[in-house]
Amino acid sequence: MLSVRRSVVRPITRLVAARSLSSMVSRSASSAASLRLAPTFTAAGRATAGRAITAAWSRGYADVLVVKVPNMADSISEGTLKTWHKKVGDFVRADEEVATIETDKIDVAVNSPTSGIIVEQFAQEEDTVVVSADLFKLEKKDASEAPAAAAAPAPAAAAAPAPAAAAPTPVAAAPAAAPAPAVAPVAALKPAAAPAKLAAHAPAASPVAGRAEDREKMTRMRLRIAERLKESQNTAASLTTFNEIDMSAIMEFRSKVKDQVLKDHGIKLGFMSAFIKAAAYGIKHVPVINARIEGNEVVYPNYVDVSVAVATPKGLVTPILRNSHSQSLLEIEQSLSAAAAKARDGKLAIEDMSGGTFTISNGGVFGSMFGTPIINMPQSAILGMHAVKERAVVINGKVEVRPVMYVCLTYDHRLIDGREATTFLMKVKEAIEDPRRMLL
Numbered sequence: 001m002l003s004v005r006r007s008v009v010r011p012i013t014r015l016v017a018a019r020s021l022s023s024m025v026s027r028s029a030s031s032a033a034s035l036r037l038a039p040t041f042t043a044a045g046r047a048t049a050g051r052a053i054t055a056a057w058s059r060g061y062a063d064v065l066v067v068k069v070p071n072m073a074d075s076i077s078e079g080t081l082k083t084w085h086k087k088v089g090d091f092v093r094a095d096e097e098v099a100t101i102e103t104d105k106i107d108v109a110v111n112s113p114t115s116g117i118i119v120e121q122f123a124q125e126e127d128t129v130v131v132s133a134d135l136f137k138l139e140k141k142d143a144s145e146a147p148a149a150a151a152a153p154a155p156a157a158a159a160a161p162a163p164a165a166a167a168p169t170p171v172a173a174a175p176a177a178a179p180a181p182a183v184a185p186v187a188a189l190k191p192a193a194a195p196a197k198l199a200a201h202a203p204a205a206s207p208v209a210g211r212a213e214d215r216e217k218m219t220r221m222r223l224r225i226a227e228r229l230k231e232s233q234n235t236a237a238s239l240t241t242f243n244e245i246d247m248s249a250i251m252e253f254r255s256k257v258k259d260q261v262l263k264d265h266g267i268k269l270g271f272m273s274a275f276i277k278a279a280a281y282g283i284k285h286v287p288v289i290n291a292r293i294e295g296n297e298v299v300y301p302n303y304v305d306v307s308v309a310v311a312t313p314k315g316l317v318t319p320i321l322r323n324s325h326s327q328s329l330l331e332i333e334q335s336l337s338a339a340a341a342k343a344r345d346g347k348l349a350i351e352d353m354s355g356g357t358f359t360i361s362n363g364g365v366f367g368s369m370f371g372t373p374i375i376n377m378p379q380s381a382i383l384g385m386h387a388v389k390e391r392a393v394v395i396n397g398k399v400e401v402r403p404v405m406y407v408c409l410t411y412d413h414r415l416i417d418g419r420e421a422t423t424f425l426m427k428v429k430e431a432i433e434d435p436r437r438m439l440l
Helices: 002-037 043-062 145-151 153-159 161-166 168-177 184-209 220-235 248-265 272-285 329-345 418-433 435-439
Strands: 064-068 078-084 097-102 107-111 116-121 128-130 134-140 238-246 292-294 297-299 306-308 310-312 315-317 358-362 381-385 388-395 398-412
Touching: 097 134, 220 315, 238 418, 248 329, 248 398, 248 418, 248 435, 272 306, 272 329, 272 358, 272 381, 272 418, 272 435, 306 329, 310 329, 381 418, 398 418, 418 435
Parallel strands: 306 358, 358 381
Antiparallel strands: 064 134, 078 097, 078 128, 097 107, 116 134, 238 398, 292 297, 310 315, 381 398, 388 398
16 A cells, blocks of 8 residues: 555656756756846856845945933933934934933033934933933935035925016916805804803903913922922031122222233123132142041042032023132133133033032122022032122222122031131131232
């Protein structure tokens, strides 16, 4: 029985194999014939075409780049995607800003690593994005392709005047279209009934409209500022002491040299640099003002890095002027101008605000007369400047009018006693009223 089955199966198998071989031969012959009919597809041509297809296939994968959310700082793991500056289909150049991510400290610009076209965005505005997550997909293109893409809208712009020439035509056709509006008033009568019903409620609605409320989401920076300020109030034993400074000497000094400084160095000499220098002078005599508490220890830095409070549209930031104790007034003013420009332009980096041993806040630029600034933790003190006003003061038994500024020092009473705080403030007063002391 087994031999019979084998005798039947083997011929069938041979028949199927023969038919398959015949089909393969016929297809090969057909392909060979087609190749003979196309003389341009030589052996070298077929090899070149194969390489081109392989290269195109490779570029389909190699020329697409997924850009991820960049590292923003050691302490920042996420942010809010505030703005897409480019949309899908836009061409971007290398290092061109594509998006802005808001964190609780700074705004981070996401730039394109190379030239190309944005083909996909993985997040929407106001979404929370995590460091190293996919942000957008970029199809790499050569930078030379950008002008062609940018020039494309030009013909459309050139064609824009054409409708102006065609404008008289609709005017001539207007009388022909006149019968159509005849039906419109009939339809317009139906919606008119609804306002008539609401007319009785109109007087009640007007006062409500005048008492509307607008709501907006707090930015990450504002939330962080609120958290830090409240942390300072809950942690430090804050106390504030005041004094007044006769600004006559420093104003006279400034008026003598400001034009020459502007001419030689291109910067405007202000009062802030003098107060930073005076603070460093005071810290030299009272080092505890520059100290901070860490656990059960007190840390005394042997340098003075002054944090300067700067108001920006998004909130208060404190860029740091490094090594203020060893800088001249001109060097401090130059550093201050650079930091203020960065703050206004939103270009401050984390390293520009990290650290700081002492803070100065100048509410006088807004006209403030008195204030009690909040300590910038983990620092232990902050100097508050205010507006300069002419006041009657007694000089050598005579009443004179002098420009006077009230200053204050808010300090952490856990570390700094009243004697040290008052002594420091007196040293600042002495340095401003007689700038020659800062040269000693």
